[in-house]
Amino acid sequence: xxxxxxxxxxxxxxxxxxxxxxxxxxxxxxxxxxxxxxxxxxxxxxxxxxxxxxxxxxxxxxxxxxxxxxxxxxxxxxxxxxxxxxxxxxxxxxxxxxxxxxxxxxxxxxxxxxxxxxxxxxxxxxxxxxxxxxxxxxxxxxxxxxxxxxxxxxxxxxxxxxxxxxxxxxxxxxxxxxxxxxxxxxxxxxxx
Numbered sequence: 001x002x003x004x005x006x007x008x009x010x011x012x013x014x015x016x017x018x019x020x021x022x023x024x025x026x027x028x029x030x031x032x033x034x035x036x037x038x039x040x041x042x043x044x045x046x047x048x049x050x051x052x053x054x055x056x057x058x059x060x061x062x063x064x065x066x067x068x069x070x071x072x073x074x075x076x077x078x079x080x081x082x083x084x085x086x087x088x089x090x091x092x093x094x095x096x097x098x099x100x101x102x103x104x105x106x107x108x109x110x111x112x113x114x115x116x117x118x119x120x121x122x123x124x125x126x127x128x129x130x131x132x133x134x135x136x137x138x139x140x141x142x143x144x145x146x147x148x149x150x151x152x153x154x155x156x157x158x159x160x161x162x163x164x165x166x167x168x169x170x171x172x173x174x175x176x177x178x179x180x181x182x183x184x185x186x187x188x189x190x191x192x
């Protein structure tokens with residue numbers, strides 16, 4: 001297993017099982033590598049946790065960029081990136097969320113990713129306004145407050161979060177934007 005594979009596997013492990021109760025020996029066993037290999041590659045558990053979460057966030061960022069690039073317009077990009085972010089943040093177990101404060105660099109990396117996504121979504125929203133899909137910038141603040149509050153709450157609220165997403169997008173959309181939001185919702189197989 002190379003370093004990148006270890007980072008990916010460790011990130012998945014931490015998100016699923018938390019960080020605090022895993023020592024390097026348990027992590028190595030679960031990853032199928034020796035403790036020596038893990039220690040030689042990362043030094044200690046803190047470094048492994050920080051780097052693996054950063055790796056996971058980098059992968060999320062690439063997925064979000066691909067979703068945006070594949071979108072036909074800003075409304076589609078806004079919806080696709082929102083759903084992707086909701087699902088990614090929803091995959092974090094409660095154990096991970098409870099453990100993360102003990103790892104400030106992990107919290108900082110997650111916050112930075114969330115801020116980058118929110119800034120990009122603001123840009124998409126404004127492009128939607130310019131292109132006649134959305135009504136105005138003031139609606140973005142409503143989207144940001146309602147969507148992100150729910151998106152960060154976890155996967156058990158996915159349905160409610162997606163309802164909020166589509167309610168706010170439809171409410172801030174022109175007729176053209178509402179039609180586009182409905183097309184995207186149906187294409188993604190999402191309840192609305």
